[in-house]
Amino acid sequence: MAQLFGKASNFVTEKLGKVEKPEADLTDVDFRKASFDAAEYVGKVHVKNPYDHSIPICEITYKLRCAGREIASGTVPDPGSIKGNDVTLLEVPVKVPHSVLATLVKDVGADWDIDYELILGLTIDLPVIGNFTMPLSKKGEIKLPSLNSFFG
Template identity: 30%
Template sequence: MLTSDDKVEIVERGNRKEDDKDEEGEGGFIEKVKDFIHDIGEKIEDAIGFRKPTADVTGIHLPSINLQKAEIVVDVLITNPNPLPIPLIDIDYLIESDGRKLVSGLIPDAGTIKAHGEETVKIPFTLIYDDIKKTYADIIPGSIIPYRVKVDLIFDVPIFGRLTLPLEKTGDIPIPYKPDIDLEKIHFERFSFEETIASLHLKLENKNDFDMGLNALDYEVWLSDLSIGGAELTKSEKIEKTGITYIDIPITFRPKDFGSALWDMIRGRGTGYTIKGNIDVDTPFGKMKLPINKEGGTTRLKKKKEDRDYDDSDDDDED
């Protein structure tokens, strides 16, 4: 119950519409401030001539590729049209094939693009084939798979602030597989204990979906566990994709250095052999060094006058 000493203060409140107008007024003020700042930024940009940098993927290289991995370098040309240098804060990259990630990474503090200049930035990354094959069982050795490179260049640009330039590039990359090698025949040009001159008739099977140009052979041959050394390729050879090529390679060795065991072996109809080494080849994707390895094979030893075509059967060689 109120007494006469109690003072009641009556406060009149405005209606809801007036309150809404006040709120709209405050919001409108904020928007006006934003527009003002934006306009000032554009005027400063026009006054000092600031423009966004541009970038383009100019090339993709494979400096090294073998059975284990492929080293890939992406060249990105960045142009800075501004009077001040622009820091390249980060490079974020992703390599995928048919929507599946192969490799990704981040390169921090990638450098600075000089004022009114351009610079080619190299982005290196490595594809480990074992990781890819374990993750995606349908990717098999010898195949060629499509890829897509996605690169985000992140700059710290005056006026604009942090700016991201996205880039993409597509192509194909091989999953190389080592070729099969067989020593089908050894043809003797001249045979003696002092010096034997022979030709190795090699069969190379390319199990890849791309052609190879054979440039060099680095290998060693064993006959019945006795090394007769190696030989060099006298001319380059083309090995078509999923195809077979026959190669003749001359070799010279001294049977007397190996004792009677080699002599007894040569007098027989055939013998076991082992070949180990590497081949250097050119491919549409660059140069490769691939291993060759054959153990437990059997070859025939023939004199030159008994030489026949590669397709002769063993029955044709019987006396």
């Protein structure tokens, strides 16, 4: 009986491993807006759905790391769905309090930007397989808001 179960398990694992899955790419992180208490950035994720039907997105988790430490994290619950046979653009808003940005003064330097790493977990509900999380990350530099951002 154990051999039969093992063979069935291997068969299912092999077949599910060959099933085409959606692909995602974290393409950009941009400054969106500044308020008096925080700066808001947005991560742009392009998700390609190979299926004819839309796929629900369960949640998107995020962590923003700068200067070797985590400065923002959170979850975007139920952000919608991925269109069938199409590429869907998802925008993940990340709010960073100014008090946290002020602690990164050494990294800011003369160019008024910070080095970052944005780490996302895109959890989707695939038929038959269930919840599937795609890990994504991007490193780069983001500009800090200037006074013109508040008054311009």
